[in-house]
Amino acid sequence: MSVSTAIIALGCLIFLSHIFNALFERTKIPSVIFLIGIGIFTGPVIMNWVEPKFLGNFGNVFTTVTFIVILFDSGTELNVYAIRKSIGRATALTVTCFITTLVISSLVIFLLTDLDIMSCIFIGSVIGGTSVAIVIPVVRQLKLREKSTTILSLESALSSVLSLIISLAIFENMQSGEMSIVQILINMILSFVAASLFGATLGIAWAVFQHRILKDAKNMMFASFAFAFIIYGVCDQLNLNGGTAVLVYGITLGNINYFSRNKILKKFTLGEKLILNEKHRTFFSEIGFVLQTYFFVYVGINLKFSDINLFIVSMIVTALVFIGRQFITKFIISKQTSVFEREIISIMTPKGLVAAVLASLPLQYGLANGDEIQGIVYSIVFISILLCSFLAANIKRQKEKLEKNEY
16 A cells, blocks of 8 residues: 555545544434444455554554543543532442443353453453443433433443453453452552552642643643653553553543642642643544544454354343343433433443453453454444444434324
8 A cells, every 4th residue: 555545545534534423413323333344344354455464563552542542531521520429320330230241241251262261351341331432422412311411421431440440450460370369459459559649640740840830831732641641651661550540640630620629739829720621622532533533443454254253252242231231220220210211321331442442452462362352342342332323223213203103
């Protein structure tokens, strides 16, 4: 592929991604489906124009960069005040669904494949969360009430955090070859605490430095963003959980006004000027949008339908996870919630970018079964988004039909 052809292709992807987002209003089909479809069409499955190995080491670097960007962007969007208001029911839904997904998927994959138990548990933790990039747009389009919207938004954010923390802790044990569940829990807690303190401390330090030293400097928008890469790299060198550190760093900057209420931090006059404004958030969001566009095409290129057994296993896991969520929703979601909204909540379990990125880590670091792990998770991401989109559109049509008949 020539340089000019590659540049044209990259430009077309961004252009088409905007078109797909606009079509979402009518079709209710997330743009992710089309992007993965482009990857499948151009990849080895159909046209074989681009193969995964064509990207070489750039694929690993690109995955890590996307990982850092989505973590930082997600962190800055998490609002401490909103979390405090709806944390109860959202946490119950998040934890119950996460554990159910982890248990179901781990057992099914262990029984139906040749993967070891640690790899199966890793896959279960990776797909335990829901995709913010899928859930939020769909919920907004369906125009749910504020309470239901808040619960689903918080679940997506919290489950992504939970998935990141647990998956990365398990991944560290996979690297060391340890199999102890107790050791995993200990490593998870220690890694989470150390990385969280590291991210929060550097977040506050950067905010103070920017306010006291660089307050008159121009074009600093990208600096806070770039500092996230430094944090991740330093953590990796120190064998700390870089993902958690970047996430907490983003949360710290996004809620700096909340943290600045501390008596000690007040001395540094942290205040309104340090809150990320709409311009900053738009900038981070646009970068995330571009990387997500390319990444989901990359996911499509890496999808392998040659191993039909693994794809069938992915379908079974996805179906069981959706069924399990039906029962969980009945017990956790209030009876006062409308039938329509309870049905929507019960099918909102699509997997997305965080799961896809985490699934690529074993292969990236050369671990055994890395290719199989990535293949199963990528398939689950694709199938879950398809199923969620179809069910949401169907529920919406049924609601509109009932409303029309009433009139």
